Amino acid sequence: MKRVAICAVAQHKIESDIWYKRFQGMLLDVLEDLQQQTGFVFGGDKGVNNIVSCSDDFFDARTISNNGVCDAIGAHYRGEDKMAQEGLNGIGYAMSLILSGHDEVVYLPAHCKESQSESRNVITNQAYDPFYCRCLGLDFLNVAGLQARAYMNKAKITEEQLAKVVVRARQWAARNPYANETRQVELGDVMYSPMLCDPIRTLHAYPVSDGAVALLLASEKRAYEFTDNPVWITGFGNCMDSYFLGDRDLAGNFALKRAAAQAYKMAGIKNPKKKVNLVELMDCYAYQQPLWLEGLGLCADGMGGKFIDDYGPAQYNVNLSGGMLTGRPLMIGGLYGAVEAVLQLQGKAGEHQAADIDCAVVHSTTGGAGQFHTVLVLER
Amino acid sequence: MAEKNRNVAIIGIGQTEYSSHKEYQNQPEMINEAVRAALKDANLTLDDIDCIVHGNMELFESVFQPDMWHVLGSGAFGKPAFRITTGGTTGATVVCAADNLVASGMFDIVMAIGFEKLQEAGSTTAGITNMADPLWYRHKQTGALTSAEANNIIEEFGADRARRAAMKLRIMMDKNATLNPRAHRRFGLEYDQMEDLMNTSPPLVGELRLIHMCSQSDGACVMIFACEEKAKAISSHPVWIRDHIAVHKEEMVANNYAYERPETSHHRAASQLFARNGITDPVEYFDVFEMYDPSSWWGLDWIREFFLLKDDEHIRMVENDELTIDGKLPLNPSGGVTSSNPIGATAMARVAEVALQIRGEAGAHQIKKEVKHGLASGFGGTMWTVLIMLEKDLDW
Numbered sequence: 001m002k003r004v005a006i007c008a009v010a011q012h013k014i015e016s017d018i019w020y021k022r023f024q025g026m027l028l029d030v031l032e033d034l035q036q037q038t039g040f041v042f043g044g045d046k047g048v049n050n051i052v053s054c055s056d057d058f059f060d061a062r063t064i065s066n067n068g069v070c071d072a073i074g075a076h077y078r079g080e081d082k083m084a085q086e087g088l089n090g091i092g093y094a095m096s097l098i099l100s101g102h103d104e105v106v107y108l109p110a111h112c113k114e115s116q117s118e119s120r121n122v123i124t125n126q127a128y129d130p131f132y133c134r135c136l137g138l139d140f141l142n143v144a145g146l147q148a149r150a151y152m153n154k155a156k157i158t159e160e161q162l163a164k165v166v167v168r169a170r171q172w173a174a175r176n177p178y179a180n181e182t183r184q185v186e187l188g189d190v191m192y193s194p195m196l197c198d199p200i201r202t203l204h205a206y207p208v209s210d211g212a213v214a215l216l217l218a219s220e221k222r223a224y225e226f227t228d229n230p231v232w233i234t235g236f237g238n239c240m241d242s243y244f245l246g247d248r249d250l251a252g253n254f255a256l257k258r259a260a261a262q263a264y265k266m267a268g269i270k271n272p273k274k275k276v277n278l279v280e281l282m283d284c285y286a287y288q289q290p291l292w293l294e295g296l297g298l299c300a301d302g303m304g305g306k307f308i309d310d311y312g313p314a315q316y317n318v319n320l321s322g323g324m325l326t327g328r329p330l331m332i333g334g335l336y337g338a339v340e341a342v343l344q345l346q347g348k349a350g351e352h353q354a355a356d357i358d359c360a361v362v363h364s365t366t367g368g369a370g371q372f373h374t375v376l377v378l379e380r
Numbered sequence: 381m382a383e384k385n386r387n388v389a390i391i392g393i394g395q396t397e398y399s400s401h402k403e404y405q406n407q408p409e410m411i412n413e414a415v416r417a418a419l420k421d422a423n424l425t426l427d428d429i430d431c432i433v434h435g436n437m438e439l440f441e442s443v444f445q446p447d448m449w450h451v452l453g454s455g456a457f458g459k460p461a462f463r464i465t466t467g468g469t470t471g472a473t474v475v476c477a478a479d480n481l482v483a484s485g486m487f488d489i490v491m492a493i494g495f496e497k498l499q500e501a502g503s504t505t506a507g508i509t510n511m512a513d514p515l516w517y518r519h520k521q522t523g524a525l526t527s528a529e530a531n532n533i534i535e536e537f538g539a540d541r542a543r544r545a546a547m548k549l550r551i552m553m554d555k556n557a558t559l560n561p562r563a564h565r566r567f568g569l570e571y572d573q574m575e576d577l578m579n580t581s582p583p584l585v586g587e588l589r590l591i592h593m594c595s596q597s598d599g600a601c602v603m604i605f606a607c608e609e610k611a612k613a614i615s616s617h618p619v620w621i622r623d624h625i626a627v628h629k630e631e632m633v634a635n636n637y638a639y640e641r642p643e644t645s646h647h648r649a650a651s652q653l654f655a656r657n658g659i660t661d662p663v664e665y666f667d668v669f670e671m672y673d674p675s676s677w678w679g680l681d682w683i684r685e686f687f688l689l690k691d692d693e694h695i696r697m698v699e700n701d702e703l704t705i706d707g708k709l710p711l712n713p714s715g716g717v718t719s720s721n722p723i724g725a726t727a728m729a730r731v732a733e734v735a736l737q738i739r740g741e742a743g744a745h746q747i748k749k750e751v752k753h754g755l756a757s758g759f760g761g762t763m764w765t766v767l768i769m770l771e772k773d774l775d776w
Contacts, residue, residue, distance in 0.1 A: 239458065
């Protein structure tokens with residue numbers, strides 16, 4: 001298979017309420033940043049003719065959210081497809097535009113302002129069917145609470161281990177100028193923070209976040225026109241689990257294991273433990289970091305607690321950006337992870353740069369309690 | 381477009397009936413009916429499907445990330461899946477997405493799903509109005525109900541000729557729909573009712589009357605796509621996707637009606653698509669065109685835009701019966717969108733109908749002469765276009 005490159009990335013500083021700027025303005029900022037980095041243009045034989053955007057009708061509170069950003073993403077008189085899942089899937093889809101021969105260069109802008117809704121839980125409650133689950137009050141927070149309990153029982157996760165995840169995330173976030181929540185905390189602060197949705201505590205949950213990102217993808221032939229050190233997409237996979245919580249093994253990672261297997265197979269990775277040296281995963285809640293690491297095959301099943309005590313997350317450079325836990329918007333949490341992984345592979349991560357990174361895994365999840373997972377493998 | 385990596389064919393089609401109410405089915409059940417029909421049509425099972433693409437306009441039914449619930453009927457359990465949406469064009473966009481995903485080599489067989497249950501939306505017009513910018517345009521928008529296009533046509537050709545042409549087109553669509561058991565609205569209109577309808581159909585906005593406007597429908601359309609190697613092995617009548625193009629436009633719809641009218645997205649898409657495929661006379665080349673015609677006024681004007689016609693050539697085609705099912709270039713043999721409009725499925729149903737016509741399996745509304753080259757359009761957003769070219773033979 002031919003290769004597809006991510007040539008450059010741009011990101012908006014994440015904040016909990018960017019009230020002073022509309023999302024169109026945020027998208028213009030990342031577009032101009034990316035054009036300055038790469039000099040890419042729209043239209044013509046050599047420019048971008050198709051755009052893969054990512055946004056969400058519910059978070060934007062408007063039907064066809066992408067029509068509100070058409071001009072701000074360069075889509076006037078051009079093709080544009082909106083990824084309506086978490087944006088990391090947009091990279092997989094943009095890859096198909098290039099590999100199919102339809103395009104040589106694809107622009108991928110994305111935005112999400114969680115602050116615009118009164119409550120994220122009101123939106124995620126709408127993900128449940130109007131007959132059985134919605135009226136029970138299910139939303140992504142309380143189904144995560146059920147999953148957290150199931151997983152903590154299975155893997156014998158302690159409050160202290162969860163606190164370690166949060167403390168470490170914020171230490172790294174402090175080095176990332178784009179991160180949202182950088183206030184430092186100690187183990188006790190986390191362990192005794194107010195209960196949000198048992199067993200998830202306030203400091204276990206990601207803060208409300210607004211942000212926007214942009215990426216430029218190109219075919220192998222064209223990539224070097226835009227950058228000297230392209231990052232290659234070598235693997236992609238995603239997978240859907242069943243809907244009803246009772247039909248699923250909440251602590252079992254069924255969908256994530258399949259998505260990862262697909263991505264590793266495409267990348268030719270037989271043993272991820274030996275090959276992967278950077279991980280950006282979408283940990284909306286602290287318990288998800290060890291759970292998803294099990295699903296990615298970097299930690300043995302049911303051993304997530306011990307993995308934290310043994311400094312496993314540090315060994316694999318997990319979420320050196322601070323990760324989802326320190327605040328990323330739900331619909332583009334994985335895309336922010338991809339941006340971070342690209343910067344790390346290009347050696348441009350600044351104060352949180354890790355040494356000798358050559359193979360990164362980026363993960364994201366869509367739906368409640370990880371119903372759907374996406375895995376991307378990036379290599380230098 | 382550079383060289384396509386590999387050819388892609390449509391090998392399975394499944395549609396529900398389109399109707400105003402489907403109280404007996406919830407969303408996953410309605411989708412499941414079309415999924416089963418498509419699998420049966422392709423003679424495949426779910427195990428053969430490598431990936432599923434899902435799309436609709438989620439704020440109509442107010443289900444956030446509806447593919448999560450719909451896994452109960454979509455067959456996506458344990459499989460790779462994408463959800464891609466572009467408003468009214470969604471059905472055509474997911475066809476393009478499935479084509480891209482197969483052509484890329486990432487998947488061999490992809491199933492695309494488009495659906496809508498507008499009954500659960502309550503008011504489609506309110507839902508569409510909600511697309512307008514809350515600060516600048518929302519208080520001015522009336523959904524997709526507009527007289528602007530009618531006014532333009534009347535200004536150009538005079539009220540009597542314009543009104544007659546639009547109503548004749550509407551009755552022509554109804555005659556096709558009457559032959560199609562899946563169509564939602566089948567009135568059995570006759571051409572001698574033209575004068576009557578022009579005066580008695582309830583007015584909506586200006587020159588737009590209820591009879592001109594598309595319906596509010598429930599339904600699902602599912603199509604299965606395969607790479608050339610598998611399509612030839614599996615299917616006795618694959619229909620090939622030759623090319624597709626999407627053209628979006630800026631949010632400010634009013635610019636389309638400025639003193640100097642900008643090029644329409646339909647015209648831009650058609651001229652680029654035809655140029656890169658070496659088609660100089662589209663009216664001669666195509667044997668069928670399924671157009672996303674949200675109203676008879678839009679449909680009338682857009683014949684000119686899509687076929688790159690001049691002056692009153694499009695009106696004459698209507699007046700001279702060239703677009704009827706037995707005409708030179710049959711338009712919407714299915715009855716089109718004024719007959720059935722389950723929005724997220726609507727644009728896909730255009731592609732499905734063209735494929736059925738090429739296969740010669742459309743039933744009572746099958747075009748009598750051989751159909752080899754077909755064109756399907758999608759319409760959505762703020763005047764957006766998707767155009768898809770289908771072929772009977774792999775010989776272009």
